[in-house]
Amino acid sequence: MTEDSPTTLDAALRARRERVNEAIDEQLPVQRPERLYEASRYLLEAGGKRLRPTILLLTAEAVTGTAPMDADYRSFPDVDGTPVDVLSAAVSIEVIQSFTLIHDDIMDDDDLRRGVPAVHREYDLETAILAGDTLYSKAFEYMLQTGAPAERSVRALDELATTCTHICEGQAFDVDFETRGDVAVDEYLEMVELKTAVLYAAAASIPAVLLGADDETVDSLRRYGRSVGQAFQIQDDLLDLTTPSDELGKTRGSDLVENKQTLITLHAREHGVDVDSLVPTDDVEAVEESTIEAAVAELETAGSIDYAREAAVDLVEQGKAELQVLESGHARSLLEDIADYLVERTY
Template sequence: MKMGVGKYDELFNRIKERAKLVDEKLFELIPEKEPKVLYEAARHYPLAGGKRIRPFVVLTATEAVGGNALKAIYPAVAIELIHNYSLVHDDIMDMDETRRGKPTVHKVWGINMAILAGDLLFSKAFEAISRAEISPEKKAKVLETIVKASNELCEGQALDLEFENREMVSIEEYMRMISGKTGALFDASAKVGGIVGTENEEYIEALSRWGRNVGMAFQIWDDVLDLIADEEKLGKPVGSDIRKGKKTLIVAHFFENADEKAKEKFLKVFGKYAGDVKGKGIIEEDVKAEVMEAIELLKEHGSIDYASRIARELVEKANEALNVLPESRARKDLELLASFMVEREY
């Protein structure tokens, strides 16, 4: 995610400041201790960086409804732990070899220890909730919200795995999948912040809607960037989703609008170059040329523009939901963060 210059400068500084507060409590919950190998594996992704966007949303949402952000620190840490647990398990399922520029947990410690590290991060999230300095009633609501999001996250991931075995998915199916896989945890982040900060149900539901729409826009924009971003900034080959045969909103739109000839041409490339092509007698430059032709087909059918528009509409819908909240710097930060989701370059 580009932490650039201009209108987002102050927002990025506040994200960094909040990340320090979150990390202090995060590493308090996952310290260096025995069994050393388990805790090293569990600390691997949190230590590798990450912007702590979801915890920032928790803390900022609390302030946006007039609450004290410090009361939301442990719930924010719980969300970050759930996020990191999902990354560990996602990487095992996808057999990815790098994350945040470092080897994945299962690559370093093996699959069995990686599964355990993910499980530990998940259980530590509930320990974090137990430490929150809020009323038992609010604690129960926070717990209920995070459990629901965790369920949805698993359901979204299951759909994503199921999609791998199908030739195509519909736009509606894709939207349902990302609502769980990325929308649910952003929804929970904003909603948890609201629960900590206020009793006003209208405010809490507004934050929930903001989070769901922002999370979905974030995922769709990721899919767009895979096809249009600068390769160096992206940190992976442009069109890697096409190489892997990943079912995205862009691809779903293309298959709902293209003729048979265009589909046939696209399918000659789609999913044919998953993994490393070296040593398979395939020339990388030839693969790139074929992938670029596939991207051109998506452009010609308006599929990339369609996904970009949907992402921006989701951000507009998200920020409209915040209109019921009083004006404040915190509300403005949430609006800016949503806008940034569809303006970032990687």
């Protein structure tokens, strides 16, 4: 990884994450009805790396050549010098992410998220649904508050709307795959692209749209986000099996218990592993750590863990190659480093 001189990559990410957190506090205050907005902010306050909005801010820096120490993200100069509020766009992306997590936890009936009770557990099902819907609609409000020229704002809104549609399509595929034993790798990668990677693609391409970059740059950044987003999901699938529950923030091995199709299980099936028998229960709370350990050992023996890791690394390399469209510099280096981090992280 390239160092973020004079600070580390971690420090660079932390600085931008703090700006996003401050903006969330400004733009999503607790107001009447208080319970709704408390629930809407609940996961946002529980933590999160803010990777997607950080990628958005770094892309803005890379597209315009603006140094981070000079960056006022609320009044960020576009290619013509006109100020654009890219921080509002970053908040928009992050609240969409939180909306998807709330609804995903409801659909999977998960108990934990980011180490705390899921929103529908902490509050109730009705409030959780409304909180997710509120975040979804707020995202479009925030994207309209950037002050970018009307044509670019409309294009960014179109990108956000299409992204949300794709996320729902990907989730529908994911649900369908739970009842199928014949899912192909290409189908899985399409599902991952729709469910997860498109939001990374939006985070990378929308600032380029708002700031007036050319179409080649926008398209390359979208491909960067899509590739690293797919890698992120594959790494998530790996971490679900290899990271203890207290570090993971949810029950370890829940994907296996819920019969989620992943690149790991698809490879294992192709190599003779009876994946359905690895965890003989559909109750996440009842599964024992030793059962998951044994399942992981069998998947490792089949080469499925290494296969998924190599696939994620390949996708990251594809994504980083797309950054050649940008001028070399500090922000581009950080975008390359974030891509590496997505498959090196341990939680």
